[in-house]
Amino acid sequence: MLSVFCYTEFSVEIPVAGGSFAYLRIELGDFVAFITAGNILLESVVGNAAVSRAWTSYFTSLLNRPSNSLRFHTNLTEGYNLLDPIAVVVLAVAATITMISTRKTSYLNWIASAINNVVILFVLIAGFSHANLSNMKPFMPFGPKGVFQAAAIVYFAYGGFDNIATMAEETKNPSRDIPIGLLGSMSIITVVYCLMALSLPMMQKYTDIDTGAAYSMAFHSVGMTWAKYLVALGALKGMTTVLLVGTLGQARYITHIARAHMIPPCLNVLTGLLSVSTLFIFTMMAVALLVRRYYVTDVTPKPHLLKLVVYLVIIISSSIGTSAYWRLNPNGWIGYVVTVPIWFFATLAMSVFLPQQRSPKVWGVPLVPWLPSLSIATNIFLMGSLSSSAFIRFGICTAVMLIYYAFFGLHATYDMAHKKGMPESPEPLKVVNSNSREKAEP
Numbered sequence: 001m002l003s004v005f006c007y008t009e010f011s012v013e014i015p016v017a018g019g020s021f022a023y024l025r026i027e028l029g030d031f032v033a034f035i036t037a038g039n040i041l042l043e044s045v046v047g048n049a050a051v052s053r054a055w056t057s058y059f060t061s062l063l064n065r066p067s068n069s070l071r072f073h074t075n076l077t078e079g080y081n082l083l084d085p086i087a088v089v090v091l092a093v094a095a096t097i098t099m100i101s102t103r104k105t106s107y108l109n110w111i112a113s114a115i116n117n118v119v120i121l122f123v124l125i126a127g128f129s130h131a132n133l134s135n136m137k138p139f140m141p142f143g144p145k146g147v148f149q150a151a152a153i154v155y156f157a158y159g160g161f162d163n164i165a166t167m168a169e170e171t172k173n174p175s176r177d178i179p180i181g182l183l184g185s186m187s188i189i190t191v192v193y194c195l196m197a198l199s200l201p202m203m204q205k206y207t208d209i210d211t212g213a214a215y216s217m218a219f220h221s222v223g224m225t226w227a228k229y230l231v232a233l234g235a236l237k238g239m240t241t242v243l244l245v246g247t248l249g250q251a252r253y254i255t256h257i258a259r260a261h262m263i264p265p266c267l268n269v270l271t272g273l274l275s276v277s278t279l280f281i282f283t284m285m286a287v288a289l290l291v292r293r294y295y296v297t298d299v300t301p302k303p304h305l306l307k308l309v310v311y312l313v314i315i316i317s318s319s320i321g322t323s324a325y326w327r328l329n330p331n332g333w334i335g336y337v338v339t340v341p342i343w344f345f346a347t348l349a350m351s352v353f354l355p356q357q358r359s360p361k362v363w364g365v366p367l368v369p370w371l372p373s374l375s376i377a378t379n380i381f382l383m384g385s386l387s388s389s390a391f392i393r394f395g396i397c398t399a400v401m402l403i404y405y406a407f408f409g410l411h412a413t414y415d416m417a418h419k420k421g422m423p424e425s426p427e428p429l430k431v432v433n434s435n436s437r438e439k440a441e442p
Contacts, residue, residue: 001186002375003282005365006289008182012363013292015174019249020285027288031405036284038401039277044250048094048243052087055239057212059086062232067212094243105244112241119234120192122227123215127199130222135205145330145385152279152382175362276386276394279379286375287312293368294350296357307354314346319377323384347373 010023021040025033057067072083098105140147171177200209203218210217215235216228294300294308318339325335350369365371 001183001190002371002378003285004182004186005371006282006285006375008179009289009360009363009365010285010292011178011182012175013360015171015178020281024284024288027291028284032284034405035398035401036281038397039281041250042277042397043281044246048091048246048250049087051239051242051246052090053084054212055090055236055243056084056086058216058232058235058239061213061216062229062236067210090240090243091247094240094247098244098247105248109241109244112237112244116234116238116241119231119237120196122234123231124192124195124199126219126224126227127203127215130219130224131199131202133202135202141206143330148326148382148385152385179363276383276390279383280394283376283379283383286372286379287316289365289372290350290369293356293358294354300357304354304357308350311346311350311354315343315350315373315376316380318343318346319380320384322377323381326381327384343373343377 007020010020014023014026016022019040021033021037024036056070060067060070068082070084070086072085074081074083097108142149200214200218204221208221213228213232213235216232219225219227219231290312291308295305300308321339322336322343325332325339329335347369350373356368
């Protein structure tokens with residue numbers, strides 16, 4: 001929800017199609033935007049791939065077949081040896097539907113969402129009616145560390161609001177519709193997500209849960225064999241909706257990034273690990289919001305800019321320290337006595353000693369800088385709960401992107417391309433007050 005607040009303010013103030021890429025490019029510049037672009041594509045591509053593979057699992061459940069029976073087994077390394085042609089077909093169909101018509105895609109989403117909501121209500125009612133409290137023992141078998149690791153891994157399940165933000169340019173009344181759409185949907189989804197996550201282990205012990213088609217197999221285990229087909233059908237409808245929305249967002253991201261000349265036409269797929277990329281993007285969005293509120297080019301005094309940089313460095317560093325201490329010593333507490341007060345006083349100093357340079361015109365994040373700062377700390381903390389291999393892959397992908405940026409992206413951005421073709425620079429802007437801008441007098 002903290003990340004949603006940041007996205008909402010940006011979507012209302014800057015209603016363009018690029019989503020987080022456009023926001024970060026405006027506030028933090030091309031370099032940060034380029035690194036974010038690669039992670040956005042990673043999040044979008046790998047997220048859709050994960051959903052499409054789950055689509056296959058529920059489809060086999062609907063056919064009453066083993067979960068991997070429709071996948072091709074190869075001689076590759078275990079865990080990477082299952083090829084999923086059905087997932088490829090589903091992705092191709094979703095992309096085709098999206099290309100045919102955005103309006104028709106919206107209608108299909110309405111129908112699929114209505115069916116999915118009915119199925120969700122059924123799952124909750126039937127699931128809790130067949131609940132067995134003994135299945136909840138032990139309550140946290142992997143302890144707090146397991147909880148945070150799971151939260152970090154499934155974080156991308158909340159990435160859909162980023163796709164909503166990319167649609168801001170096509171919204172008739174963004175100042176009204178975007179806050180309702182983002183904050184309202186995320187509040188409802190969070191409650192439903194928690195209830196769904198609670199009903200599953202109450203029906204079936206966590207050690208027996210089928211990771212491919214969890215709810216279908218859970219109903220089968222409690223004797224409601226017929227219900228697994230209904231659940232599988234609803235899940236297919238729901239995942240189809242996710243793929244359609246994801247494809248819409250992915251197309252807009254790639255278009256906006258390509259307009260900036262930051263990727264060549266053939267380079268629109270990056271690989272790596274999804275969770276680190278998602279958390280990284282959300283962290284940068286919170287940083288960008290603080291920069292937007294406290295810094296305006298050619299207006300903010302240099303001492304205030306220096307303070308902003310120092311406070312941001314302290315907030316990020318203390319958050320990294322908290323995350324690292326949690327990773328190294330999950331049962332300790334001494335490290336938190338140092339890192340948490342540092343984060344708190346840095347945020348307090350920003351709030352007290354640094355005046356805001358810009359105020360949102362319509363809707364803004366409340367309690368700035370506290371909520372964005374807390375978002376930074378939370379996202380970095382969850383990043384620390386991920387495995388070291390995730391950061392190794394993230395580092396490799398980032399290094400590749402930096403090399404590409406140095407040799408191509410830096411020289412081919414939209415701004416650079418237009419500077420070469422424009423004899424005169426546009427008229428400068430001056431800030432009249434914190435809420436408005438106008439052209440400077442000649």
